[in-house]
Amino acid sequence: MDSDLSPQDKKDLDKFIKFFALKTVQVIVQARLGEKICTRSSSSPTGSDWFNLAIKDIPEVSHEAKKALAGQLPGIGRSMCVEISLKTSEGDSMELETWCLEMNEKCDKDIKVSYTVYNRLSVLLKSLMAITRVTPAYKLSRKQGHDYVILYRIYFGEVQLSGLGEGFQTVRVGVVGTPVGTVTLSCAYRTNLAFMSSRQFDRSAPILGIIVDHFVDPPCSSQRPAVLGQPCNYRAPDEDDGGAFAGVQDSQEVCTTSFSTSPPSQMCSSRLSYQPGALPGAAEVHPTAANAAQVLHAGKEGGVGVVPCQPHGAETHLTGEPPLNTPGSSGDDEGLSRSAEERSVSPSDPVEYLNAFTRKVGAFVNKPSTQITAANLDLPFAAFAARGLDSEGSDPMVQPPESPPSQSPLQASLHSQGSEGSGPQDDFVMVDFRPAFSKDDLLPMDLGTFYREFQNPPQLTSLSLHISSQSMADDLDSLPEKLRVYEKNIDEFDAFVDMLQ
């Protein structure tokens, strides 16, 4: 019965329960922000840390909690509940857990309010911190971001657990007996996380957001559409050295920190609280948004790497790209025509044509229509011969640079042949050769080309068809003369043979 309690004790008890409720909400909501919480211990009491615990107050959360309490205290039949739910970017939502602060009739008359109850409430808050990291919603909240956000809702009255689905589990955080009843803190959490179809829950109160999506306007005021509710501020950068003091909001909101047999001393103090997150929050949000936009853009620029290896795809990609890549692709064309021009191409030699066009082409390249592949020509081992000749052809020591010839009709036909894409020979499977760390063509000679060109050593000159055919002809020409010389010296040869026998 309340009459057994002294007025001072009653007043203290009411205050303890009120601030316990507010701190409970803070602990739960902060545990679902998605980040690690860290507060400093302080050996000197500041007078503003209720229950001797460094629990920072997020103003919006305090505001919502006070609004829900509406001047009442959790009592028998009047529970304070914090509901945590998940909302996806598509709009589906699902209740994850409900934390309940309840009071039952079991009283502990003998307990000392100002000391034992206070300390036990402090231990209960520590237990709450530990348990909030253990329920399944904690891991979900640490991973929230673009796909989903975690929301909270505070309500007062009857506990509603129907939204938690079948088979929800309950964990009791703890109980503290007081002369007016026993404070019980518990959590009911969903175990079935299979997503329900999207349906709006019938609620009178809006769902309040915890986490600010990085890419929305920073919340700073209460002028928000009621449908969205009020996303809680992102916390300002952790100012462990004190942060901003907003002054005493409520002259009655002081906490007792001294204990003894004598009555607790009243200490007037300023409370640690956050500035409305407008400016610091905004400063955080926008750079991040800018960075993300930059990241996306960079991804696009370098995104040639993700183009599927089809010539058409490559083509569309190139045309669709911002102008940045155009020099690259035109560089390709330039390089190609340059290489075509460098070699003296006689129309009758298909291998020569191969040289001309394989500078940018290797076995594993699928370049757009302006290039052909080795497979398009009907030559055995054409790919290998071409590559060797190509590198040799580009070496001025072996083959001096030739005057640029005009494009022959055969070249043109080879062009068009290449533009069909797959070509007459389907024996080769064209795999896109994308060397690591290589961005596509800003220079005519890119990393891929380098790899292809210098992957194999140059072919031996004696094995090259061109020179071997030439030397064969020379040999044939010089044969009669050699025979004449040998016939002239036949006596010497005979003497040599006799010597050996």
Place this chain on the structure above:
Amino acid sequence: MNCRSEVLEVTVEARQIDEAMLALLHTILLHRSTGKFHYKKEGTYSIGTVGTADSDCDFIDFTFVRVSSEELDRVIRKAVCEFKDGLNNSGSDGMGQISLEFYQKKKSRWPFSDECIPWEVWTIKVNVVNLANEQERQICREKVGEKLGEKVINVVEVINRNEYLPKMPTQSEVDNVFDTSLKDVQPYLYKITYQITDSLGTSVSTTMRRLIKDTLAL
């Protein structure tokens, strides 16, 4: 007064020993630490503020809350490290236990030394397993995380039974109840000991290490 004794059992992989022990020991100490006492005249005292810090485990899918005190963290880490070394070096099949004992000192008259009377003992029994491949390790990560969660709930349940706690001491007696050596927080007097069991299940280790927090010089 009877000493309250609680036993927690966990099965972990070798690389998870540190974090599993830290998680449980810190969770217990979080509940058994207060702010620093500042005694004033007239027999009153005020209590400092305890900060908290979330710690993510690297080898376990788990986050635990510990007291925000680097000194305390260092002491606990040192003890856990010794325990882990003991487990690894003993050649046993990976079974051991680490105990966190809260005690009070009772002054005795000369020539008797002070008595240490435990009032709460937490024993964590550890079973170390070896896993063959990465897939098993991944499963173990999650499972051990869940198990630790259950253990934290057990710890909280025991602590919130609100059974015996030492009376709040006067200034002269504070060192008989609390460890006042730390700068920022004040846990109850505690000591950490461990035992390694060999494959026969008997206690082999003769190197029972004691870490006694004792600020009062006799």
